Amino acid sequence: MTWDPSVLPTQHGKTFVVTGANAGIGYFITEQLAGAGARVILASRSEQRADAALAALRIRVPGADVEFLRLDLADLDSVRAAASAFRELDRVDGLIENAGMVHPPSRRQTTAAGHEVVLATNLLGHFALTALALPALARTPGSRIVSLGSMATRLSSFRVDDLQLETAYNGWRAYAQSKIAVQSFGFELDRRLRAAGSAVASLVAHPGFSISGLSPRIPGVNEPSVGTRVVDTLQGFAAQGKDRGAWAPVRAAIDPNAIGGQFWGPRFQTRGRPALARATSTSSDPAIGARVWATAEELTGLRFNP
Ligand SMILES: NC(=O)c1ccc[n+]([C@@H]2O[C@H](COP(=O)([O-])OP(=O)(O)OC[C@H]3O[C@@H](n4cnc5c(N)ncnc54)[C@H](OP(=O)(O)O)[C@@H]3O)[C@@H](O)[C@H]2O)c1
Incomplete structure (x- = not known):
């Protein structure tokens, strides 16, 4: 099927929740969904930054149906409060x-709950x-969960028995490991939803290499800054704007032909129109998915059985 990211199927009557919607790729996911007619809830930790995004959306998408929901993924109390507001929605x-x-x-830094902060934000809060x-x-027929993966998953080994990097922490490894764990969770979630006979689907999408200096x-x-624009323009052969980085997650969320368990990304890996992609064998391994799930249950204290 040909898919033109600039001409999306209408989403009137539908509601989406986007985490981290006030900035970067999340902002553009929101703008594209709102532009297609959806109601979009911006789940962000800062009301001030979300207000700036809401103001921009109302200018760039006349009639945009958008609102703020407070969510700090690194704070499990905030996640609980956001989830209870979420459950009040008529449809998602x-x-x-x-x-x-x-x-x-x-x-290495930890949250108030004592969890390594990158894993806590990227995986545990979303879990x-x-x-x-x-x-x-x-409650909503055909609803989907889309997790944001990364090409970084190809560049790091995975220490599934030390997801919080209690030994040999470094920032790059923390990010890459968290993204392997996120992809693993997204695929495991779909396997469990299917096994339970659920109509909800879980997909994973990655944005390639998407940078702010190439974005509107x-x-x-x-x-x-001008400096960032110059440096980012020099990377233009391999990179794209965050508006284009939003294309794969948006397609995973709304393409009527997309199905649970798929992995979407830019056609040329780092950039391009959204296409089906192949995830690393580590992140799609059911045995690893089960271990990531068990660790997330243990750390969040939530038994999660779809
Ligand atoms: N850009 C890329 O090339 C690339 C490549 C691979 C994967 N990704 C993935 O794509 C996603 C978006 O990346 P991006 O480049 O758009 O990053 P970004 O511009 O830094 O935006 C990140 C968003 O996440 C929010 N966030 C961070 N910590 C949070 C927390 N504790 N609670 C709630 N929200 C929080 C930020 O909110 P604040 O404004 O409050 O900080 C911001 O809205 C990430 O999952 C990233 O791993 C990006």
Whole structure:
């Protein structure tokens, strides 16, 4: 099927929740879904930054049906509060688990609950949100969960027995491991949903190499310096804007032909139109998925049985 990311099928009457929607790829996912007529809820940790995104959306998408929901993924109390608001929604056609700590601290840091902060933000918060919000998704026929993976999963080994990097922490490894765990969770979730006979589907999408200096300037949302624009333009042969980085997750969320368990990404790996991609064997391994799931259950204290 040909798919034109600039002419999306109408999403009128549908509702999506996008985590980390105030900035970067999450902002553009929101803009594209709202532009197709959907109601979109911006799940963000800062009301001020979300307000800037809401203001931009209302200018760039006349009539946009968008609103804010507070969510700090690194705080399980905040996740619980967001999930209970989520369960009040009449319908949820898609949950796009986009938020991520992409610039990890150089020294290991932990959340108030004692969890390594990159894993807590990228995996544990989304795991808990999914577990607690699933009833709202299950009420909506054909609803989907889309997790944001990364090409970084190809560049790192995976220490499934030390997901919190209690030994030999470094920021790059923390990010790459968290993204392998996120992909693993997304695929394992789909296997468990299928086994349970659920109509909810879980897909994984990655945005290639998407950078702010190649993205549209949006006041309060994306205002790269001249230096960033210059450096990013030099990388243009291999990179794309975050507006284009949004294409694969949006397609995973709304293409009527997309199905659970698929992995979507840019056609030319780092850039391009959205196409089916192949995930690493580690992230699609059911045995590893089961171990990631068990660790997430243990750390969040949530038994999650779809
Ligand atoms: N850009 C790429 O080339 C690339 C490549 C592979 C994968 N990805 C993935 O794509 C996703 C988006 O990346 P991006 O480049 O758009 O990053 P970004 O511009 O840094 O945006 C990250 C978003 O996540 C939010 N966030 C971070 N920590 C949070 C928390 N504790 N609770 C709630 N929200 C939180 C941020 O909110 P604040 O504004 O409050 O910080 C922001 O809205 C990430 O999952 C990333 O791993 C990106």
